[in-house]
Amino acid sequence: MSLKNLDNKNRWRNKVVAFRVSPEEDKQIETAVRLSGLTKQDYITWRLLCRDVVVQGNPRVYKALRNELNDVLTELRQIEAGVGVDSELLDTIRMIAAILGGMKEE
8 A cells, every 4th residue: 555645735645546548548648747747646637627737848848848749750751641640649749739839938
């Protein structure tokens, strides 16, 4: 059993919530977590509670963006004339664009 943890509002986090996802869904969640700069627990909690996830730029987020853009570029090079672009790739591109758009505003 894991140790009890206090959150930033000094509340005990001692309840466990678990669920199953497909490998594809896991990949999308992991990508979103990496790009957000949050912990997986914080990212999922914020999203489940319908709170906006605000990305704070830091070296880890910039590195994740760079790596993810490199992966997207590799996939796009393999696609001929935009045919065969899957929804997961489009979701990743939209997420990156939103993050970069938010950084541009500041």
